[in-house]
Amino acid sequence: MAKRIIGSTPKQDGYRMPAEYEKQAGVWMLWPERPDNWRQGAKPAQEAFANVARAILPFERVTVGVSPAQYQNARAKLPPEVRVVELQSDDAWVRDCGPTFLINDHGGLRAVDWTFNAWGGLYDGLYFPWAYDDQIAQKICEIEGVDSYRTEGFVLEGGSIHVDGEGTVMTTEMCLLSPGRNPDMNQEEIEKMLLDYLGCEKVIWLKDGIDPDETNGHIDDVACFVRPGEVACIWTEDKENPFYEAAQAAYRTLSEATDAKGRRLKVHKLCLTKKPCLLEGAETIDYAEGSIPRKNGEVSIASYMNFLIVNGAVILPQYGDENDALAREQVQAMFPDRKVVGVMTREVAFGGGNIHCITQQVPDPEGGR
Amino acid sequence: MAKRIIGSTPKQDGYRMPAEYEKQAGVWMLWPERPDNWRQGAKPAQEAFANVARAILPFERVTVGVSPAQYQNARAKLPPEVRVVELQSDDAWVRDCGPTFLINDHGGLRAVDWTFNAWGGLYDGLYFPWAYDDQIAQKICEIEGVDSYRTEGFVLEGGSIHVDGEGTVMTTEMCLLSPGRNPDMNQEEIEKMLLDYLGCEKVIWLKDGIDPDETNGHIDDVACFVRPGEVACIWTEDKENPFYEAAQAAYRTLSEATDAKGRRLKVHKLCLTKKPCLLEGAETIDYAEGSIPRKNGEVSIASYMNFLIVNGAVILPQYGDENDALAREQVQAMFPDRKVVGVMTREVAFGGGNIHCITQQVPDPEGGR
Secondary structure, rough: OEEEEEEOHHHHHHOOOOOOOOOOEEEEEEEEOOOOOOHHHHHHHHHHHHHHHHHHHOEEEEEEEEEOEEEHHHHHHOOOOOOEEEOOOOOOOOOHOEEEEEEEEOOOOEEEEEEEEOOOHHHHHHOOOHHHHHHHHHHHHHOOOEEEEEEEEOOHHHHOOOOOOEEEEEEEEEHHHOOOOOOOOOOOHHHHHHHHHOOEEEEEEEEOOOHHHOOOOOOHHOEEEOOEEEOOOOOOOOOOOHHEEEEHHHHHHHHOOEEEOEEEEEEEEEEEEOOEEEEOOOHHOOOOOOOOOOOOOOEEEOOOOOEEEEOEEEEEEEOOOHHHHHHHHHHHHOOOOOEEEEEEEHHHHHOOOOOOOOOOOEEEEEHHH | OOOOEOOOOOOOOOOEEEOOOOOOOOOOOOOOOOOOOOOOOHHHHHHHHHHHHHOOOOOOEEEEEEOOHHHHHHHHHHOOOOEEEEEOOOOOOHHOOEEEEOOOOOOOEEEEEEEOOOOOOOHHOOOOOOOOHHHHHHHHHHHHOOOEEEEEEEOOOOOEEEEEEEEEEEEHHHHHHHOOOOOOOOHHHHHHHHHHOOOEEEEEOOOOOOOOOOOOOOOOHHHEEOOOOOOEEEEOOOOOOOOOHHHHHHHHHHOOOOOOOOEEEEEEEEEEEEEEOOOOOHHHOOOOOOOOOOOOOOOOOOOOOOOOOOOOEEEEEOOOOOHHHHHHHHHHOOOOHHHHHHHOOHHHHHHOOOOOOOOOOEHHHHOOO
């Protein structure tokens, strides 16, 4: 039912990735489980994920994929309105291992099934094996009944790109040029893949992200499109902030950039947390040979930028930080027509990401008409 | 999305199980895998299952559920038109562990999620554990978006019942009164459950099935409804046939029975195989502690009755037996308006069932209007 498309590209076939602010049909998530990444047997993380699902539900259909072992527990802990389907994964980051959905102007819905290698494969990936994660996109496409382009060998995570829906894609060199992704391709070749598979005309390259060790600097912690011609960018004037340099550099690059339509971008500033989000409870994370040892007090990547736009709302991470309210205000000012819904997701940050990382939107195929 | 219905019954809510010959929307199957049931690592069985899916495809949508471990292989071996979804099971008999779908007169589609205990639980069940099998119905309902009645504690397999869609259900005492099913209920109480959950008015009880050791005598190897007022029943005049007595008794019972509408049933005879279907290759079946040892030459239950009715066709087991052609003729005579499609499924019989056992139809909810 869901076919693999071989021998053409989305651009050739008239498909493009819509912006997150375009009309959506639903959101996919995965259920966190592995005790060597999530503290306390992933129980606090499961509660946080359920709260994110709950926050999205008033606006859109939510489907959560869960391993056979955790199926009954997830079904019991999630609201009845959530669709729960079995999906074995290696962890819970559907933004990165899931499909990137595409639409055309005639109500068509397709997807790109990028190759996934756990953020760097054997070079600097975060775990091995990642075979189940790499099957997630295909399995979601089968359930959704959506044909997909499989980029055999081309590695990309959904969190490393943002598009404006009008021909522009934004990404970071730190991630896409990392030796753990596509070391045999140069920047020009990688750029061509992005343009061909996202149906875009121009790439805006930022240099660095804020988490070199985990995702190698995903864009979705740093900046995003707010609407055509406008972006949000993390911002701090506090030189002690561990992300000060990266934020300043990203802001400068975006302020000087033009998009595919030749527009100079308007850049909205979004604050960082006042205090770094420091890991607690590391002693309850299982030992696993080969993974980076986790220590109490290490900085978790807690960016307000890692929000999810849904129909009529923005689902925004909150960390119990002094700047939580400021972040809500700033995001509300960027999206005056949407409700800003804050969800406490410090626990998700402890695991290495946040709301944008754990969600994947399905566009409404009629949105392209 | 798919809710659990508590506090009422299908009959109270105006739902009924439609007959298999009513309009269908699709068929579910599971992928065989366990090497302690299927010979040669289940590879010949997988080929046979794929052939059954292929035979159904011209008539209806087919979805195959498969474990995470076998997902890629199943996806590669099945035709691209088959929808393949992840579903961890304990074996591959979706007729017995899957949902029994129900319709009403207003386009509604629901299901019964019976408790499944591997054909007898700890009394005389065929394997332990069966926890994943018991979740199959719920998982299918979630994917189909269908609300279900969960019969907490009431054990039933879909292969132990047949309905005529007009108030009559047919079953066997050997199975439903077995101590491995619902030992705390008497026949009257069990009958009430059938009537309430299938939306029926009358139960026709046959005494025995033909496989006391495996399913405890499922009806779907013995008899089925062909249309309202007409049934098919296995038949042989060969006293050496191991199923001679059971066939004669079933035929007598059905010939004397009346249905819920008070009609005397017309009984069509369906032949048995000329020679018993004897297990080969038992030495390639994995050893598993506690399961019945398998021996070359033991009789496999190979009934032509175990066919599946789909829209416009009947998918009929073939065994490489002298009577294969006769069975095709007899089934064609019963269903003059349907195409009879034979599929070689000796391999499925080696595993303990056949086409009806490995399929579960989803009715077309508009069929009830």
